[in-house]
Amino acid sequence: xxxxxxxxxxxxxxxxxxxxxxxxxxxxxxxxxxxxxxxxxxxxxxxxxxxxxxxxxxxxxxxxxxxxxxxxxxxxxxxxxxxxxxxxxxxxxxxxxxxxxxxxxxxxxxxxxxxxxxxxxxxxxxxxxxxxxxxxxxxxxxxxxxxxxxxxxxxxxxxxxxxxxxxxxxxxxxxxxxxxxxxxxxxxxxxxxxxxxxxxxxxxxxxxxxxxxxxxxxxxxxxxxxxxxxxxxxxxxxxxxxxxxxxxxxxxxxxxxxxxxxxxxxxxxxxxxxxxxxxxxxxxxxxxxxxxxxxxxxxxxxxxxxxxxxxxxxxxxxxxxxxxxxxxxxxxxxxxxxxxxxxxxxxxxxxxxxxxxxxxxxxxxxxxxxxxxxxxxxxxxxxxxxxxxxxxxxxxxxxxxxxxxxxxxxxxxxxxxxxxxxxxxxxxxxxxxxxxxxxxxxxxxxxxxx
Amino acid sequence: xxxxxxxxxxxxxxxxxxxxxxxxxxxxxxxxxxxxxxxxxxxxxxxxxxxxxxxxxxxxxxxxxxxxxxxxxxxxxxxxxxxxxxxxxxxxxxxxxxxxxxxxxxxxxxxxxxxxxxxxxxxxxxxxxxxxxxxxxxxxxxxxxxxxxxxxxxxxxxxxxxxxxxxxxxxxxxxxxxxxxxxxxxxxxxxxxxxxxxxxxxxxxxxxxxxxxxxxxxxxxxxxxxxxxxxxxxxxxxxxxxxxxxxxxxxxxxxxxxxxxxxxxxxxxxxxxxxxxxxxxxxxxxxxxxxxxxxxxxxxxxxxxxxxxxxxxxxxxxxxxxxxxxxxxxxxxxxxxxxxxxxxxxxxxxxxxxxxxxxxxxxxxxxxxxxxxxxxxxxxxxxxxxxxxxxxxxxxxxxxxxxxxxxxxxxxxxxxxxxxxxxxxxxxxxxxxxx
Numbered sequence: 080x081x082x083x084x085x086x087x088x089x090x091x092x093x094x095x096x097x098x099x100x101x102x103x104x105x106x107x108x109x110x111x112x113x114x115x116x117x118x119x120x121x122x123x124x125x126x127x128x129x130x131x132x133x134x135x136x137x138x139x140x141x142x143x144x145x146x147x148x149x150x151x152x153x154x155x156x157x158x159x160x161x162x163x164x165x166x167x168x169x170x171x172x173x174x175x176x177x178x179x180x181x182x183x184x185x186x187x188x189x190x191x192x193x194x195x196x197x198x199x200x201x202x203x204x205x206x207x208x209x210x211x212x213x214x215x216x217x218x219x220x221x222x223x224x225x226x227x228x229x230x231x232x233x234x235x236x237x238x239x240x241x242x243x244x245x246x247x248x249x250x251x252x253x254x255x256x257x258x259x260x261x262x263x264x265x266x267x268x269x270x271x272x273x274x275x276x277x278x279x280x281x282x283x284x285x286x287x288x289x290x291x292x293x294x295x296x297x298x299x300x301x302x303x304x305x306x307x308x309x310x311x312x313x314x315x316x317x318x319x320x321x322x323x324x325x326x327x328x329x330x331x332x333x334x335x336x337x338x339x340x341x342x343x344x345x346x347x348x349x350x351x352x353x354x355x356x357x358x359x360x361x362x363x364x365x366x367x368x369x370x371x372x373x374x375x376x377x378x379x380x381x382x383x384x385x386x387x388x389x390x391x392x393x394x395x396x397x398x399x400x401x402x403x404x405x406x407x408x409x410x411x412x413x414x415x416x417x418x419x420x421x422x423x424x425x426x427x428x429x430x431x432x433x434x435x436x437x438x439x440x441x442x443x444x445x446x447x448x449x450x451x452x453x454x455x456x457x458x459x460x461x462x463x464x465x466x467x468x469x470x471x472x473x474x475x476x477x478x479x480x481x482x483x484x485x486x487x488x489x490x491x492x493x494x495x496x497x498x499x500x501x502x503x504x505x506x507x508x509x510x511x512x513x514x515x516x517x518x519x520x521x522x523x524x525x526x527x528x529x
Numbered sequence: 530x531x532x533x534x535x536x537x538x539x540x541x542x543x544x545x546x547x548x549x550x551x552x553x554x555x556x557x558x559x560x561x562x563x564x565x566x567x568x569x570x571x572x573x574x575x576x577x578x579x580x581x582x583x584x585x586x587x588x589x590x591x592x593x594x595x596x597x598x599x600x601x602x603x604x605x606x607x608x609x610x611x612x613x614x615x616x617x618x619x620x621x622x623x624x625x626x627x628x629x630x631x632x633x634x635x636x637x638x639x640x641x642x643x644x645x646x647x648x649x650x651x652x653x654x655x656x657x658x659x660x661x662x663x664x665x666x667x668x669x670x671x672x673x674x675x676x677x678x679x680x681x682x683x684x685x686x687x688x689x690x691x692x693x694x695x696x697x698x699x700x701x702x703x704x705x706x707x708x709x710x711x712x713x714x715x716x717x718x719x720x721x722x723x724x725x726x727x728x729x730x731x732x733x734x735x736x737x738x739x740x741x742x743x744x745x746x747x748x749x750x751x752x753x754x755x756x757x758x759x760x761x762x763x764x765x766x767x768x769x770x771x772x773x774x775x776x777x778x779x780x781x782x783x784x785x786x787x788x789x790x791x792x793x794x795x796x797x798x799x800x801x802x803x804x805x806x807x808x809x810x811x812x813x814x815x816x817x818x819x820x821x822x823x824x825x826x827x828x829x830x831x832x833x834x835x836x837x838x839x840x841x842x843x844x845x846x847x848x849x850x851x852x853x854x855x856x857x858x859x860x861x862x863x864x865x866x867x868x869x870x871x872x873x874x875x876x877x878x879x880x881x882x883x884x885x886x887x888x889x890x891x892x893x894x895x896x897x898x899x900x901x902x903x904x905x906x907x908x909x910x911x912x913x914x915x916x917x918x919x920x921x922x923x924x925x926x927x928x929x930x931x932x933x934x935x936x937x938x939x940x941x942x943x944x945x946x947x948x949x950x951x952x953x954x955x956x957x958x959x960x961x962x963x964x
Binding site: 117118139141142143144174182183185186187189190191192193194195196197210211212215238239240241242243244245246247249250252253254255358359360361390391392393401402405408409428429430431455458459461462463464465466467469470472473474475 | 553554555556586595598599601602603604605606607622623624651654655658659661662664665666667769770771772797802803804805806811814815816817818819820821822843844845874875876878879880881882883884885886888889890891
């Protein structure tokens with residue numbers, strides 16, 4: 080019944096003042112000068128709690144909202160072969176009960192406070208977030224502080240959640256692109272956690288034990304292994320006091336934090352080709368090239384290169400494979416901001432008559448033919464990117480997640496320097512990264528035929 | 530009262546312009562909404578509205594062919610167009626310094642699209658291939674079968690928004706021109722700018738590009754008569770997949786239904802609340818472990834026309850029978866007994882407390898302002914909404930559940946592999962009761 084009392088206490092703390100919030104939003108007079116510096120490193124403050132937890136606070140007085148994200152250095156890069164999926168499984172279990180918040184209560188409190196919560200697991204970290212109106216967001220701190228150390232892994236709940244995850248895994252496998260991507264990742268990273276599915280292999284998920292997960296939780300879910308980011312319209316003095324209340328008393332652990340140790344660099348002598356087995360109505364090709372990590376100096380030019388190759392109707396690959404050829408009908412590319420070198424993924428949906436060999440050949444030719452980039456093309460790609468950089472930070476939650484992501488990787492400054500870095504990218508620099516990263520011998524090509 | 534910062538102007542040609550300054554970030558979202566979605570397709574030409582919208586950025590009178598994309602992409606504009614049941618939308622997102630050319634390009638798209646034969650043919654091939662690829666997605670297949678059943682009698686709403694392979698093949702560039710001539714007109718259009726902008730400046734630019742727009746050839750909007758089914762209907766489609774997808778429900782309600790706000794509360798209790806707090810995810814996922822994804826929704830799809838009441842689950846085929854029973858059991862339960870005070874209070878607090886998120890991005894703001902236009906919401910809607918939600922009682926929930934949910938005369942669509950014993954899921958689990 081402790082959980083019940085916790086809920087009552089929270090309810091009394093969060094009496095809604097709905098009308099006042101709406102009027103703040105809709106009647107606010109904007110003060111442009113005050114607001115533009117919102118996107119600057121100086122707008123973020125840091126403190127380290129006595130227990131070792133680092134907290135980043137990013138004040139945004141323009142909306143009556145607060146988003147919080149708790150990030151842990153826990154994810155597939157810390158998993159061992161044979162226990163893949165344990166980070167993701169644990170992410171699910173973090174909603175299943177602690178000594179104070181019994182099963183379902185985190186969701187009930189979130190709903191009762193008019194908020195949203197969720198979580199996600201990446202290769203490099205696991206993150207939990209809340210979004211609330213700014214007069215009722217304290218439950219986020221209470222819950223995060225509690226479940227950081229007081230998780231209960233009830234064996235019955237554990238088994239139920241295992242079923243849920245296996246359903247999630249099946250859902251993924253029903254998507255032909257997911258299955259193909261998994262095969263490409265495995266071929267690209269045979270000895271590297273980036274080659275294993277974040278959700279885990281089904282046989283591993285079926286074998287994970289409660290004691291094994293508790294030990295993983297104890298190792299990774301500790302204040303000095305976490306970063307809390309709070310973005311929004313909070314009252315700073317009150318926040319400092321709450322942080323002291325929730326995170327001030329816990330004893331730091333003796334163990335060393337989980338550091339990001341660079342993963343071994345893959346050495347593919349490609350092109351490696353994998354044939355997917357999933358059923359598909361139309362042929363699909365997934366071409367992957369080792370990409371620069373977010374920490375690399377090559378990352379900013381590669382972002383521009385990505386736009387030049389795969390954004391809009393005038394980009395190189397659209398023109399070559401779709402506009403001027405009838406082989407492909409849809410194009411999409413993905414460049415992830417990973418801690419280590421991962422993959423630049425180019426997805427092509429092909430026409431029924433397409434010749435896979437020819438498409439691959441045309442793709443490699445196009446990627447090798449970047450000598451003729453002109454300034455207008457470069458400018459266009461940069462402008463597309465500059466718009467995207469701002470729109471990616473539009474909501475408080477987006478800012479909190481990106482702030483946490485970059486900070487965890489030790490590159491927060493980069494988040495704000497990126498526009499200038501983009502502007503400084505030259506044609507020569509694009510050619511340079513293209514020639515080093517987009518070579519056929521560094522490619523893994525997944526193919527799926529109807 | 531109208532919020533001070535939002536400016537609305539109705540033009541002599543009938544077009545509505547709304548400017549919503551929001552200077553938090555140097556970004557503008559410019560949205561054009563047209564009252565003509567897939568509902569305005571001729572019966573025999575599903576996909577026409579969508580193809581028309583997809584050709585809008587494929588060349589205009591002043592910027593033919595790819596020159597249009599050149600103009601847009603050099604500004605770094607993020608472009609998207611979409612067709613929904615009742616609305617066609619165009620959205621441009623850009624940095625504030627590109628406001629003037631962006632409005633001009635929007636006007637080019639809306640007023641002077643080229644619809645060239647060549648670009649139409651190319652786009653048709655792409656869309657047809659995309660339609661083929663969607664056949665791999667059991668949720669899309671299930672949703673489409675569900676629509677075709679519940680919107681019986683209203684052919685444009687039964688068909689896929691993208692069209693079918695056959696209907697796309699039957700289309701011509703002339704059809705697109707005719708659709709544009711008949712549907713794209715100022716009195717059905719609303720332009721909403723939200724973001725780092727000055728309303729006066731936005732309107733002054735709009736005047737140059739839209740004030741002289743007229744369309745004497747505009748057609749009357751198609752209207753429909755809807756009727757909820759009066760008998761159960763079961764549809765099964767076999768697909769070689771890991772999971773079985775189930776849609777269970779029937780025709781929903783329009784946004785203007787007097788029970789709308791009570792139904793929003795019902796939604797939050799039954800299967801549409803956040804996380805897994807509402808009944809369907811709480812029971813089917815958290816207690817029974819049947820699915821990763823399961824929910825229900827009635828009001829989320831309400832619009833000018835009735836939306837859909839859907840209870841959804843994606844589960845292993847051997848669990849499909851249990852899942853269906855549990856879904857229908859939850860529908861029956863909310864129709865037969867009053868909800869708990871506690872869950873009613875939670876639902877109300879969620880709805881009133883989360884309303885603030887309607888305004889968190891420029892896109893959200895634009896959508897809210899569009900809804901205010903479409904459904905004649907009062908200008909003080911934000912301050913009245915909480916009152917409407919708070920006055921919903923347990924009795925009211927029971928009444929609206931009985932009025933708007935049917936636990937017998939529903940459509941159930943099941944898409945996936947055969948059941949555990951190799952027989953189809955429906956007959957394996959329901960035997961002779963399956964019509």
